[in-house]
Amino acid sequence: MKHRLLTAAIVCLLLLAWGFWPRPAIRRAIFLAVGQGDCTVIQSGDTAILIDTGPKRARDDAGERLVVPKLRKYGINRVERIILTHPDGDHVGGTGAVLARYPSAKLVASSGFEGNDQMVAWIQSWKAQPKDVQWLTSGAFDFGGLRFDIWCPSVSAATPDNDGSVCTRVAGSKGSLVITGDLSGDREAELIAVTGWRSDILKVGHHGSKSSSSAQFLAAIQARAGIISCGRENSYRHPHPETLQRLEDAGIRAFRTDTDGDLIYDFDTGRLTKGD
Numbered sequence: 240m241k242h243r244l245l246t247a248a249i250v251c252l253l254l255l256a257w258g259f260w261p262r263p264a265i266r267r268a269i270f271l272a273v274g275q276g277d278c279t280v281i282q283s284g285d286t287a288i289l290i291d292t293g294p295k296r297a298r299d300d301a302g303e304r305l306v307v308p309k310l311r312k313y314g315i316n317r318v319e320r321i322i323l324t325h326p327d328g329d330h331v332g333g334t335g336a337v338l339a340r341y342p343s344a345k346l347v348a349s350s351g352f353e354g355n356d357q358m359v360a361w362i363q364s365w366k367a368q369p370k371d372v373q374w375l376t377s378g379a380f381d382f383g384g385l386r387f388d389i390w391c392p393s394v395s396a397a398t399p400d401n402d403g404s405v406c407t408r409v410a411g412s413k414g415s416l417v418i419t420g421d422l423s424g425d426r427e428a429e430l431i432a433v434t435g436w437r438s439d440i441l442k443v444g445h446h447g448s449k450s451s452s453s454a455q456f457l458a459a460i461q462a463r464a465g466i467i468s469c470g471r472e473n474s475y476r477h478p479h480p481e482t483l484q485r486l487e488d489a490g491i492r493a494f495r496t497d498t499d500g501d502l503i504y505d506f507d508t509g510r511l512t513k514g515d
Contacts, residue, residue, distance in 0.1 A: 266384055266411050266506040269514065270442065271309055272496035273301045275470030275477070276329035279418055279442060280309075281409055283383025285316040289344075290407060290418055291324055295332025302333020307340045309501070312515070318344040319382065320373075324404045324420030325349070326358035335365045350374040351394025351403045375405065385506060386410045390433055392426050401445065402426045408436050411506025416440035417460055424453035431459040440504050440511065441491065443467045447478020457489035464492050464511055471497045 264284035271278045276294030278301075280287050287310065293301035310318070318341035323331045338344060346367060352358040353374050362369055379388045387409055394403040404420025415438040419430065422444050430436065441462035444451030446469045465486050469477040478495065486493045494502050494511070501514025 264383065265314075268409065268416055268440070268504045268506070269309075269313060270466045270468060270496060270502040270504075271306060272500045272514075273305050273333070273468070274299075275446070275473040275475070276301055276332070277324070277420070277446070277468045278306055278333065280313070280315070281382070281385065281387075282313065282315060283385060285314055286383060287315045287318050288320045288322065288382055288387075289318055289337065290322045291330040291420070292321060292333035292337050294329040295335075296328070300333060300336055302336030306333050307336055310337075310340070317341065320345045320347050322405060322407065323348040323352075323358070323361075324418075325400045326352060326355055326361055327400060327421065328361075330420065331361055334361070338365055338367075346372045347375055348372055349391040349394065349403055349405045350376050351391060351398075352400075355400070357400070384411065388435070390430060390436075392422070392429060399423075404444075406430055408438060409506075410438075413507055413509040414439040414504070415506075416442060416504060417462070418442040419444040419451070421445040421448075421451070423450045424456065427451065427453055427456040431456060437461045439463055439509065441465045443478070443482070443486070443493070445477075446473075446475070447482045447495075448475070449479035449481040452482050452485055454485050454489065457485060457491060462489075462491050464494060466502055467493060467495045469495060469497050473497075 266283050269280040273293035277291040278293040279290040293306050321344050377390045390406040401421035404422045406419045408417050417438040441460050443465045447467040467478045504511045
């Protein structure tokens with residue numbers, strides 16, 4: 240009898256200890272299914288950095304309808320920064336809704352877009368001003384046990400917005416990923432020259448457009464999986480068959496948000512799984 244009571248007491252103590260013992264912080268990337276657009280969440284514990292915020296169109300704001308509810312679902316209580324890759328509405332349109340829910344989030348963008356009319360118009364629509372934005376040049380910073388490397392392509396008045404896309408590499412203890420916005424193959428060649436950007440996961444550029452993800456770029460990145468963010472039966476016909484073939488030829492397994500839903504990459508285990 241005494242032995243049983245002692246065993247029960249030990250079990251209770253272990254259960255109590257499990258409830259109060261600090262658990263390792265979640266460090267993961269969540270590639271949100273937001274339709275024909277882009278939003279990647281880099282989460283550490285209950286805090287996140289967003290890379291783009293999904294699309295906003297005349298009758299649909301994916302930021303309000305999808306991004307904010309999913310941030311709550313995944314246990315995110317604070318957004319530290321929102322990195323705006325470039326000023327296309329399918330990438331930054333949901334920012335206003337995210338800021339309404341997480342007003343302390345800092346807006347971050349390439350310094351090449353500081354005077355861009357479209358970017359300025361977006362910023363002002365969110366009741367902010369260009370002076371409130373952190374204008375980036377290439378560099379690096381740490382966030383919750385993860386390292387961010389940033390590359391900002393040079394931008395001139397003649398540069399298409401896509402080719403000014405902020406490129407980001409995020410690395411954790413067991414793996415890394417690269418996100419290139421809508422960067423085209425021509426500018427990917429410049430990124431190849433940046434050392435140390437090989438990664439396990441590639442966020443496939445420009446929703447799988449044939450103008451991105453060149454064979455040379457894929458060979459340099461050496462990813463094992465490629466994440467394509469696109470909408471079901473989208474009018475652009477993304478992803479393009481040529482891009483899918485290049486991914487296959489490079490040994491990169493393609494995953495798609497239109498068919499797979501949210502996709503989650505754990506930086507501490509190296510595992511890629513589907514969301515709930």
